[in-house]
Amino acid sequence: MVRAWYMDNNISDQREENHRIPQKFISLKELYNISGVEYYKVNIDSYSSDELLEDLKKERGYTYEDEITCSKDCLQNYEEKLKSFFREHLHTDEEIRLVIDGSGYFDVRDRNDEWVRIEVVAGDLIIIPSGIYHRFTLDTKNYIRAKRLFIGEPKWTPYNRPVEDMDCRKEYIRKLENGEFNFVQ
Template sequence: MTQIEAWYMDESTEDQRLPHRLEPNKPVSLEDLQKIGVFYWKLNADIYENDPELQRLREERGYSYMDIITIHPDKLPNYEDKLKMFYEEHLHLDDEIRYILEGRAYFDVRDKNDGWIRIAMTKGDLITLPAGIYHRFTLDETNYTKAMRLFVGEPVWKAYNRPADDFEIRQKYVKSLKCS
């Protein structure tokens, strides 16, 4: 199985769509991502409509709702505004589950010490971010991804921008980091 690629980010404020790797690069392993509650699967996006592995994952984890979003200047109204909004540091009250069907994108997540980790997502990558983790999303220079959004129950679109440390879900998440 191909491992997802992740690394610590530099502090540059250049275009958010650039890789922003530290020099020298400081990679982050799948095991390190799991320690902060981020989980990953590699699936066959060519058969997502009838993929038994995706179906099994959805049943095991209770992902009962699904939709598909295409993020590209020609496909998403107010593209630039939406991309800026997705890139605002925020958290959710529920897990965020995304499956890249086409194209490429980045998820940035905070580590235990508040450093940014960039996770490069490509076709076939499915990722879960735990409720309460600070994160943000952007595309790379290709400006294109098609992604499946999965939810347990009804979809929850509300994002709470940082600071949101007083939220119960954030406190629960931080406590889980101390226990691990």
């Protein structure tokens, strides 16, 4: 099960050992309410035919998918890629990741611009909204394999902070301010 917690905002080093001590754990409901990040648990043993995953694809219009493996052995320019993943950025589309194997961390900014760390392991699916500042890093195992889902052709472009004038950022802020991220279950 995914865990999320507030972290020290003054730490800029991506190394996991610098973020091991959570400042304050938060629930999935709180995570959604403060950031819009959605979480789902997928049966990893049968993810290729998982009903929840299929429903999400249809409901949200995900038509393209691929896999990425982040490890020293599998990722070209490993150190450079990890540095770019950890650089604070946003995307114009949702970022959807289903962890198939391994583990890592997604860091997102909450409504008060504080960092929240989300630990993901196999079976965790998170949806990071368009326009939210975020970053990714591996844990000490240095390995994750994840399925990436997209609407149409994948858009890989990260827009590094600050990009407050982008339409997707303005829309994200509007949703936060209007309370449009309300947990329903």
